[in-house]
Amino acid sequence: MRQIIRDMGMAGCTYVEPYAGGVGAGLSLLVTGQVERVVINDLDPAIHAFWATVQAEPEYLIDRLRKVPLDVKEWRRQREVYVSADTRDLPKLGFATFYLNRTNRSGVLNGGPIGGLDQTGNYKIDARFNREGLAERLRILSLYSDNIVATSRDGVEVITEYAAKNDTFIYADPPYFEKAGSLYLNAFAAENHEALARVLNSVSDSHWILTYDCQSVSAASRKDGEVLAGAF
Structure with a gap:
């Protein structure tokens, strides 16, 4: 490209x-x-919520990803937020979308968690959730927020x-x-x-x-x- x-x-x-x-x-x-x-x-609406939050409130995403539990109980809670697609709280929906992308098999939002619901797979739900690495990527994007338009x-x-x-x-x-x-x-x-x-x-x-x-x-x-x- x-x-x-x-x-x-x-x-x-x-x-x-x-x-x-x-x-x-x-x-x-x-x-x-x-x-x-x-x-x-x-x-x-979920994809838009994530990018709108990256553009407007990246610090919210960074704070949440550093503190959020990485287990099936939290996965179920975030999935409920995602499925509801309630756009009245874009940061909440945006983070749920981000969470599922990082904890689901192949990042497929409608898929299941890495390791399965019983967490017996070779890889567990936290396999792709490198907190500091993801926080740094979001921090870099925040530097370009004025050059990003999310619609x-x-x-x-x-x-x-x-x-x-x-x-x-x-x-x-x-x-x-x-x-x-x-x-x-x-x-x-x-x-x-x-x-x-x-x-x-x-x-x-x-x-x-x-x-x-x-x-x-x-x-x-x-x-x-x-x-x-x-x-x-």
Whole structure:
């Protein structure tokens, strides 16, 4: 991604992820000075809550991660907060999302805890929860909070808005075509994939990249018509 942005002469641009998730690439580009601003958008209220808290109240996350118990009882409590998706307290929801990401198998939010509920696995619930390491990563991100914009909108709307700006690079990585319901609170239906294809086709001259899982490409190849052709 860094090389693509350099080759396009877009160093210092605004980097946009309309379906953010972890935003690993974007934040790396921001911290290393390749881009000036990162727009983190996700319609999933839990994902948005986490990034909104990173941007506005990183010290809350740092304080909580240093003190929170790492056991199944706490895991169940944080999962209840996550499933409720109550956006009236964004920091609380954001931390629950963070907690599950770090304590669940493969970081899948709707999955189970590392080591299982009985904690008999080879690795336990604290295997990926390095308190000081995570606190330092959050501290570094807090230094760039003025350059992070966290929103919770339909990704198509975000693409439409930012594709019109010359100094913007869009990385569209939408939810998986298959198994999306088990991975996200806000999964994609077929019509959502089609809407995304249409909007990207309509801004084909803008600066964007699209990535998909293999199942999405296979499904698209079986559809009749042009609506998905440009997106793959």
